[in-house]
Amino acid sequence: MSQPFVVHFNSVAIHLGPIQVHWYGLMYLFGFMGGWALGEYRRRRGRLPVTSDALGDLVFYEMMGVILGGRIWYMLFYYAGGPRWIWTEPLALFRVWDGGMSFHGGLIGVLVAGLWWSRRHKLHFFDVVDFVAPLVPVGLGLGRLGNFINGELWGKPGDVLWAMIFPNAHDEDAAMAANDPHLAQLMQQFNGLPRHPSQLYELALEGVVMFTVLWVVSLKPRPRYLISGLFALMYGCFRFAVEFVRVPDAQLGYLAWGWLTMGQIQSVPLIVVGLWLLWMSRNAPTLPLASPAPVQKA
Numbered sequence: 001m002s003q004p005f006v007v008h009f010n011s012v013a014i015h016l017g018p019i020q021v022h023w024y025g026l027m028y029l030f031g032f033m034g035g036w037a038l039g040e041y042r043r044r045r046g047r048l049p050v051t052s053d054a055l056g057d058l059v060f061y062e063m064m065g066v067i068l069g070g071r072i073w074y075m076l077f078y079y080a081g082g083p084r085w086i087w088t089e090p091l092a093l094f095r096v097w098d099g100g101m102s103f104h105g106g107l108i109g110v111l112v113a114g115l116w117w118s119r120r121h122k123l124h125f126f127d128v129v130d131f132v133a134p135l136v137p138v139g140l141g142l143g144r145l146g147n148f149i150n151g152e153l154w155g156k157p158g159d160v161l162w163a164m165i166f167p168n169a170h171d172e173d174a175a176m177a178a179n180d181p182h183l184a185q186l187m188q189q190f191n192g193l194p195r196h197p198s199q200l201y202e203l204a205l206e207g208v209v210m211f212t213v214l215w216v217v218s219l220k221p222r223p224r225y226l227i228s229g230l231f232a233l234m235y236g237c238f239r240f241a242v243e244f245v246r247v248p249d250a251q252l253g254y255l256a257w258g259w260l261t262m263g264q265i266q267s268v269p270l271i272v273v274g275l276w277l278l279w280m281s282r283n284a285p286t287l288p289l290a291s292p293a294p295v296q297k298a
Contacts, residue, residue, distance in 0.1 A: 004194045006165045009149045027146035031139025032063050038135050047218075048131045049290035050121060058117050062132065065109030066139075073105020077262060078249055103140070103239075104266045110136075126224050126277075127287050133231040134214035140235075141207015148199035155196025155245045157183060163194030172247070198246035205238040221289060226281040233274025236267040243267075 014021040036059045042048065043055050050058075075093055076083055078100065111129070118128040147153045154166040157176065170192060177187040186193055213234065218227050240263075248254055248261040255262060 046289035065113035069109020070106035137211035155198035229277030236270030
């Protein structure tokens with residue numbers, strides 16, 4: 001095996017005096033901005049009968065849903081020590097600089113925000129979800145790129161040609177190599193274990209593939225529930241599959257049978273819901289195009 005690529009980037013993108021702007025935070029910002037721009041593009045083509053200001057409100061509420069839902073869900077299901085922090089250390093919820101966000105919680109936050117917004121604007125909830133779904137993979141893909149830059153959420157050791165060294169996994173590498181002569185040899189040769197770049201797998205599947213499929217399918221008006229169902233089904237399947245080559249969270253490990261992870265458990269309901277929504281879409285109405293909004297000339 002040739003020398004693997006070493007994933008060692010500076011996680012800080014910009015220094016503004018004493019303030020450090022991290023790449024991971026910028027990925028969130030770029031994701032929201034990209035989703036907003038694409039949403040405005042779709043709105044101008046009559047895909048949701050609302051004003052530009054109303055769409056801006058939706059983006060803001062969804063952004064809050066991602067952040068609050070993702071953080072709360074992580075603290076409930078992934079935080080070391082379990083949910084005891086609620087009564088022993090409630091301020092831990094706000095220590096976002098320590099890391100810890102969950103996609104599944106962010107998704108719930110987005111759905112709650114979308115439900116509230118859709119009721120305010122007297123729109124069918126799933127017409128709003130179908131509108132938003134093709135925009136979400138932009139943020140998903142950029143978030144996985146942020147994980148890669150941070151050198152976190154790495155994959156299992158592997159001998160694939162594109163395996164990479166993650167210096168942040170050095171302690172875990174040493175522990176694994178101590179009980180395996182082959183891994184010990186690799187550790188000595190490369191000063192680390194070549195691992196699957198699982199973040200890039202998720203970037204490709206959850207970002208590029210999901211965006212391409214959802215965007216192309218939604219170019220024409222589709223029956224209600226179809227786009228939402230495709231989103232849920234694809235994400236659930238992709239996440240479940242990648243978990244087989246991704247190292248589980250250290251504080252949780254495998255939950256059953258030596259391979260089942262928390263990410264897989266939480267992805268199964270998405271697969272079921274996705275199939276149910278696709279079935280529902282067979283006899284569902286198709287939202288007609290609204291009158292296209294006029295394009296303002298500079």
